[in-house]
Amino acid sequence: MKSWPRVEVPPLHSKYQLNELSLTNSKTGLIQVVPAKPMYRMYVCGITPYDATHLGHAATYLTFDLIGRYLRATGSVVNYVQNITDIDDPLLERAARDGIDWKDLAHSQIELFTSDMESLRVLPPDSYIGAVEAIPLVVDAIQGLQQQGSIYPINHDYYFSNSPESTFGELSHLSQEKMEEIFSQRGGNPDLPGKLHSLDCLVWMSQREGEPGWPSYLGMGRPGWHIECTAIALEYLHPDPADSFLIDIQGGGNDLIFPHHEMCRSQARVLTGKELAANYVHAGMIGLDGEKMSKSKGNLVLVSKLVSQGIDPMVIRYALMGHHYRDDQMWSDELLSKAKASFEKLKQACSLAEVPETSKLVVEIASALANDLDTPTVIKLLDEWASECLLGGSGGNATDLKTSLDALLGLKF
């Protein structure tokens, strides 16, 4: 799949020596160092293109954009892979409900998503892989699991069986009862007759009448969601055999911890005997005025709509950075207005011929980012510096500051 256009990232001045990045690992609940290395492998779950992408999506991909920018600023290469689930039940259901072709629906929603990412200056993935184009990989992965004795049929569908070696449950740490409850809410069927274990997940669904299907040794059908990400991550990130894990970071919104990431981890473990990710990183959800954002409630805030109303995408970026990535947050007009005022002040300060000390500010911003991506502190530092700047002061270098803000935060004036 074609990714969105490349975003130029200026190099950070060599005088800035960055600390190792620390991030909260959802598996351990601890803030954990991402050790320095020449190349990182990062996989972030992409969208299922059936519904409008909103600020919640923007916040998630912004989080991994900041992680990618920081790791790149240390001089490392980041191999970044993202999927797009361009065939799945929600997409087919929505297309049928609205009387449109599922391919047209997917295409229009992918366009909307990628244009949002482009306007927010989110760095595109190096590999942007659709589920449909990944079907041969997925089928190979299912075959690999079958060779381990972990695949069984129910009617003409195929399921992945969680064996003890998969250490299922060690990512999300939920009780069996809770896992079954969430699994049911998110499309799973723990009570399906013929299942070996209630939480076994679908890896290959046989073609249903009126639905698309692709040929495979399992018959005509389509892949399950979890195995799609497992197969794409393993193929496109080329794990290093010397590592005890397969990739450095697996990421997404915190609604993906269970069942999606738990399932991917489990499948990868059975396929390779290794831990999928050294660090599982999850972003919080965004609501509006006290409620969860959803199309059914009619309260989606869309990046494209804000931009069409004249809001600078950099203000949206700045506003989203005002909260910590792991926390759920409520969006409001007031939050946006405050961010706009603070950003305009910063922009004005950076345009002055004389500005106060900036090197110390860049060091402090980098330190805050290294500390589990503490963007609220970054915004506070910028706001305080801009206020000081407007009162006068000299000794700083506005050009260097602007370059640093672009490199580390993706902010461009």
Ligand code: ZN
């Ligand atoms: Zn995924």
